[in-house]
Amino acid sequence: MTAPEKSATRIETQDLSVHFEDRSALNAIDLSLSPGEIVALVGPNGAGKSTLMRVLAGMLPPSHGRVLVDGQASHGPNACIIYVPQRSAVDWTFPIDVTEVVLLARRKARSRLLPYGGADREAALRVLTSVGMEPFAHVQISRLSGGQQQRVFLARALLQNGDVYLLDEPFTGVDVPTQDVVVEVLRELASRGKTIVFATHDLHQAFTSSNRVILLNRTIIADGPTSEVATDANLRATFGGTSSMFDLVDLMNGTAQR
C-alpha cells in the first residue's frame, strides 16, 4: 500500500437491545470498537452473535439504544462497514463464477450503463491473489470447497475496501490452510488500522486469532484483552456448566502452541 490510509472509524453501541416478537435476542449491549483491533465475538448458538453483527452493519434496527459510527447515530448500512455473511446464506449452485462474485463489490463504483472493464477485473484478480484464489478466477462457484468459498467471500470484502469488517463464522467448516489465510488477511487489515470483528463458537480460533474477546450470551458476559477474558468462570457463564472443561483443554493446547 502507498500513502498511509486515513481510516479510523470507531463504532460504539449504547444500551443496545434487540427483541424479536416477545423474545429478547440482545440485551443492554454497550461496546466500543477501535481501529486496529481484532475482536472475537464468542458465544453458543443462539447467543445473538449474528444479530449483533447485523445491527452493527446497519441491516437490523435495534429495538432500543443506538449504534454510533464516528460519533454519529447510524441509520442503515454504511459503506465503510463491511459485512461478510455466513457461507450458508448463499445458493452455491447459482450460475456465477468466482470473478463475478468478487465483482459484486464494484457495483457502486460503476455506472449501471457500462459493463465492468479491465480495471475492475484487475482489481478482482488482485484481491483473489491476496487470498490465494487467483487460479480459480473463472471457476464456477458450485465447484468450490467450503474453504475456497470462504476465501472468495473474503476477497469480495477486501474489494469493498471498508474500515470495519464484520465476519460471521468465517472459520466454520473450512480447512486449516483457509483458516490460516483468513487469519493472515485479518491481521494485515488490522495492521492498516481497520477494525475486525469475527463471530465464532470455536474457542480455540477465538483465543488464538484475536487480541480482544467479547463473550456474548444475549448480553455481554465479558469483554477485554484475550488473555484476561479466558477464565473458567466466564466460559461457564457463557456456554453453561457442561461444555467448559473440554473447551478449556482445547484452549490450553491452543495457547501453548502459540
Place this chain on the structure above:
Amino acid sequence: MSWFTQHSEHTFMQNAFMASILVGLICGVIGVFVVLKGLAFMGDALSHAIFPGIVIAYLLGANYLIGAMVAAILVSVLIGFASSHTHINNDSAIGVFFVGAFALGIALISTQRTYSRDLTSFLVGSILGVSRDDLYLTAAVGAIVLLIVALTRRELTSIAFDPVFSQADGINVRLYEQLFFIILSLAIVISLQTVGNILVLALLVTPATTARLLTDRLVTMIGLSALLGGLSGLLGLYFSYHFSIASGASIVLVATAFFLIAYVFAPQTGVLTQYVRRRMHYAHPERDVFPDM
C-alpha cells in the same frame, strides 16, 4: 421459410407470430430471475392475482394494462405485509392472496352476459385477436421490461445470489423486489393474449430452467432462455396452425419438449450424458472423453 410467407399473407397471422416470438423472448429473459430466485410460485400467484385488475379495467372500459399493474402492485405489497406476520409463512400468504384475487376476478366477470367467452379468452388467450396496436403495445412494454432488467442487472444478480450481502452493501432489497414484481407483472400482462392466464407460468419457468441445464454462466443463460422462449413462440404457433391445437398450449408444449431434450441430452447435466459418462469411465477410465473442467 415458405410456410412463414404463406401464413403471413394474413395480417392477423403476422401479428400472431410477432406477438408469440416477442412474448416468448421477454418472458425468457425475466424468467431467468424468476427461476434463480425460486419465485415460480410467486410468478403463478401474480399471474392469477392480476386477473381481477384486468377484469375491472375491462368492465370499466379502461386499459387492461393499467388495471393489471395496479392489481400487481397491490397484491405484491399485501403478500409482503402478510408474510411479515409471524404465523403466516410466505408460501401460505401467496396462496391465500392468489386464489382469493382470482376468485374475485371470476366473480366480477360472471356478472357479464358474455361471461364464458370472456373468461375463456382471459384464461387461455386469444392469439388471433392480436391487433397491430396490441402488437405495438406488447413491443413497447416488452422494451421497457428489458430496459429495466438491463439497468438493474447488477442489483438483481446480487440480490438473487446473496441477499444478505446485498442488504449490507446498501441495496434497498425490498424496493428492488417490488420493482421486479412490477416488471414481472408487465411481462405476464403482455403474455395474456398469447398464452392466457393459466399457461403463462410455463413461459416464465420452462425456457429459463432449460437454459440452466445448458450453461453455468448467467449471461449465457439469459441469452439461451430468450432464444428458447422466442423459438417456442414461433414453433408453437406454427404447430398450432397446422394441427389446429390451441396456440397457448402448443407454445408451452414446444417449450416443454425443449426442456425434456435438454434434461436427457444436455452436454454436462443431461441424464443420459451422465449415464454414458459413468459407464465409459468405469469400463475404460483411461478413455474418459468427458474430462472434468
